[in-house]
Amino acid sequence: MAEGGGIRGEYRVRRTLGDVVFNSVVDFFDGLFRPIQALIGSKRMPYVFVLPNLLVFVIFILIPMILNFSYAFTGGQQFFLADRTPVGGDNFAHLFDCGNFLDPNTCREDTFWIAMFNTVWFVVLQVGALVVVSLGTALVLNQKVKARAFFRSVFFYPVLLSPVVVALIWRWILQNDGLLNALIVAFGGERLPFLVSVGWTRFWVVFISVWSQMGFYTLILLAGLQSIPTELYEASSIDGANRWQAFRRITLPLLMPTMLVVLVLSVIRAVQSFDIVYAFSNGGPGTATTFMVQYIFNTAFMPPNQYGLAAAASLVLASILLILTLIQLRVGRQSELA
Amino acid sequence: MRKLSLVLLLLAALVMSVAAQDAVELRMVWYNDGNEGEVVRDLLDRFEADNPDIKVVIETVGYSDGILQQLPLQVQAGEAPDLARLTQFAQLRDYYLDLTPYLSDAETFASYFPAPLLAAFRPDGDETGIYGIPTQLTVTGPYINRTLFEQAGVEVPSDTSDAVTWREWVDAAQAVAEATGTDYAVAIDRSGHRIAGPMISSGATIIDSEGTVTIDSEGFRAFAEELKRWHDEGLTPTDVWLGSGGNYAPATNYFLNGQVVLYMAGSWQIGNFDANIGDAFDWEAVPNPSGPGGSTGMPGGATLMAFASTEHPAEVARVMEYLASPEVYAEFTARTLFIPGHLALPEFEYVTESESAAAALNVFVAEVPKLADQAWALQLYAHFTPLANSMRDRLTQYMIGELSLDDAIARIQQDIDEAIAAAGG
Incomplete structure (x- = not known):
């Protein structure tokens, strides 16, 4: 009886801890997103949720693509785009x-x-x-x-x-x-x-x-x-x-x-x-x-x-x-x- | 009393930790041919003990990947280390730090080193700046495995003649290899720099006094055909030139393992051979083979350069001054078995008991006055790296049959012309 009670007690403690953690996370995000939602309206909220992935895409895919495109129309050996000379389509030619x-x-x-x-x-x-x-x-x-x-x-x-x-x-x-x-x-x-x-x-x-x-x-x-x-x-x-x-x-x-x-x-x-x-x-x-x-x-x-x-x-x-x-x-x- | 000791100890620890926190950390990229990494670390440990406000962190990298490939990119991308030991210094001339305002005695510092070398470090338009120091001079030249010659009963050609051609050397080495069952007669590093000396000796005129590069010449063709013959006839380990793609590749291990009779490398290998061959066999450096263009190797060397992007120029200059000081430089040279690039060294003795190493040093020192003007001009040429890479890669294409020699020569000329144009020259 005492043993079973012990197990039930431990189970309750674990669940309570889980609840606390879960509630804290929910509260945190609620506190974070509620003012944003109030500011931009619920219809625009999906954009906020895709923002992290969008940022990764922009930084690691889109910007390098744009840079690559720009480099393709420049000449010289300079590393930074600003220092390079525009050459039009010479590289493709x-x-x-x-x-x-x-x-x-x-x-x-x-x-x-x-x-x-x-x-x-x-x-x-x-x-x-x-x-x-x-x-x-x-x-x-x-x-x-x-x-x-x-x-x-x-x-x-x-x-x-x-x-x-x-x-x-x-x-x-x-x-x-x-x-x-x-x-x-x-x-x-x-x-x-x-x-x-x-x-x-x-x-x-x-x-x-x-x-x-x-x-x-x-x-x-x-x-x-x-x-x-x-x-x-x-x-x-x-x-x-x-x-x-x-x-x-x-x-x-x-x-x-x-x-x-x-x-x-x-x-x-x-x-x-x-x-x-x-x-x-x-x-x-x-x-x-x-x-x-x-x-x-x-x-x-x-x-x-x-x-x-x-x-x-x-x-x-x-x-x-x-x-x-x-x-x-x-x-x-x-x-x-x- | 014990309490007092404890308090003093704690105070000392506190002072030391504060000092350590305050120390400026300098990043120095370094590569090794032999023991020079250990030696410079030892010297810098002493420097740091006397200068607790500076800590030099040595980042050791491979020569091919780290120095030839990655370092130029890091520098161009604005991620240069504070200091780096490199060989192709002309390539990065626009990125070095002028040490002049930070040196305690710039005039004396400059007087330590050959003026043409200091001039070669400078960007266009600068006639006085001090950007680095040569840590050693090098000369390319061949080594032989004398034990194999003795076992084969073949006379070493340079024992009886001062002017031995490449063909005579390779024929003798082939006879030795056949008599002793050695895998290969001759090996040469896969490098445009390494073949430039034999090309010039064979009569090639690659660069003229105006700095104009012309690839097609009888001498160039003669040595290119000789190099191909070595591969076609199985005289050389094909893995080095044909099996290394578009990279620099040394043939050092073939010589260290006694698999090759004659190995074309240079003075920087003395320490390596001294340390790693031991008494396995007798090795020797021999004079560069002769031809219509003389008997020349290529000069070269490693330089320690400071980079302009450093946040600690004054500290970098102090490290440079320390390493350039005659006593420190002499110790570095004596322990690494390098040929010094310093003009004011005190008398010193190389730290070696090896007769082979001492004799090899003498041979290479004797090669310096024989270096052709063209060899110096090439080494100091601003576009030598793309030229050497193109020579290496296009001749490989010729050797495996992708290009005829005519086409290979035309392509090298085109490559260097376009490299000059790309650099705005």
């Missing part, structure tokens, strides 16, 4: 001064076009591989396999690693005196130029970025797969459909909305690729893995610090991303309607 757009060597700013083409092949290969591998993994992990939870963690684990850590680990594995070459030599083979041959470096850049991101997309696709009603598979089985037919006629169509999300996210992320590649190959060998964001970074932050040119290039990149996103949204809407 510089970027697009090309004899033949398909041959970067004929362009005045050849590295911009090399980076552009590198980004295109990287997006195509990386996103293609990422979607296929993530889908395959999600399909396997959706089956009743042994230690399923363990394997799900294993595939997701690289997502938790810092991109720089991922890049450095792979660099140590792949360098001339690295682990992989040591294994090859131990088995009587010749060292392979993983980090100095254009083909190998491009392959590993795609491989590493797929390896480090696939867990995230696998998880999204797995959720999509689990939302497909099992009755559909049972019905198709009764109708005599084999597994491939069930996959083509049921899984793929019903997974399309999720696939579209994966596609949009992975394309945007691939176009913005920087951290892993910068730490892994730093754009090399030569310019073989220099992508758009690294070109912008190098142009702005390496001597001779052409901030205007970099800002113009980033506007071009933003335009490409905008067009890609609009196309994907349109395709998404059409498929929803269909």
